[in-house]
């Protein structure tokens with residue numbers, strides 16, 4: 096009888112390398128390894144070859160960068176999704192997309208199961224499983240790290256060495272790192288002490304702000320209907336635009352975050368994040384909304400941002416609520432076109448100029464100089480009515 100197939104989200108790291116062997120030898124599956132490119136910035140082809148060497152029957156390399164940007168990053172940007180005020184959700188946003196790709200391949204390959212290398216105490220398992228539960232309830236989900244007895248990295252390395260699974264030979268990275276176009280998440284090792292300042296080597300992309308250029312740099316980001324499409328007057332393809340802003344932001348040490356966050360599974364964890372492009376874009380986008388949206392819409396929309404972030408963080412991407420919120424947000428973006436000038440300083444960026452055809456700013460009303468058209472006489476009556484409920 097033919098063996099059943101399992102579609103494994105393969106990253107090339109130790110966990111998923113051991114998982115290939117384990118799924119094949121211990122569970123009796125034909126393992127199909129899938130590498131999804133969400134802008135990790137690493138060559139996937141050599142990793143695919145490695146999967147084959149370990150025992151994968153087949154490997155897929157999927158370039159999902161464009162889909163990631165257009166269907167995940169832009170909606171999150173427009174919604175101003177930042178979890179607990181700090182985390183731009185790079186890792187969290189990639190999970191539903193990777194799960195979706197696994198499911199597509201599972202259907203094509205008529206596989207019985209999908210598998211991932213998430214730990215049993217993190218958020219990522221929730222995001223993967225939730226996506227599969229909602230999109231393909233008939234697929235079995237296997238999370239080797241929830242099942243096997245290998246509880247430490249050392250045990251995994253030993254398991255690998257005994258069975259001839261290639262283990263990264265270079266000096267063991269002291270951190271657990273997840274990267275994509277939207278940023279890097281870094282945890283473990285010395286970072287587990289929340290009172291210990293992150294060593295400089297924890298940061299993967301960004302330069303120490305103290306080593307950043309001493310001169311500020313102005314950049315202009317053009318948006319159309321809430322989507323960034325140009326830099327300094329030149330049209331730029333979305334992936335390239337994010338990469339370029341990551342480079343510039345990294346030079347200036349922009350977008351570093353050190354946080355204690357509340358995981359869905361009920362524990363607190365310490366994580367370092369870097370999101371240079373996202374940090375710049377988010378600020379720029381909000382500035383353009385401040386210019387173009389009326390007060391009620393601007394403030395109401397902002398009130399939804401923490402909820403949207405929670406939905407992404409908690410693995411509720413493929414739900415009616417997220418879709419409904421996206422519908423609302425999209426509707427608000429009609430006027431969010433224009434150009435925002437951001438000034439990059441060592442360690443942070445700030446908006447220094449914005450313009451739009453849809454600007455609601457009226458100089459004739461705001462000015463304290465000649466040309467003032469605001470009727471000051473009506474203010475008194477307005478305030479009397481406004482304050483009426485409080486008058487004693």
Ligand code: ARG
Pocket residue numbers: 184186187218219271272273280281282366
């Ligand atoms: N804490 C982040 C989240 O839950 C990132 C998780 C993965 N982090 C890592 N360093 N591998 O989305």
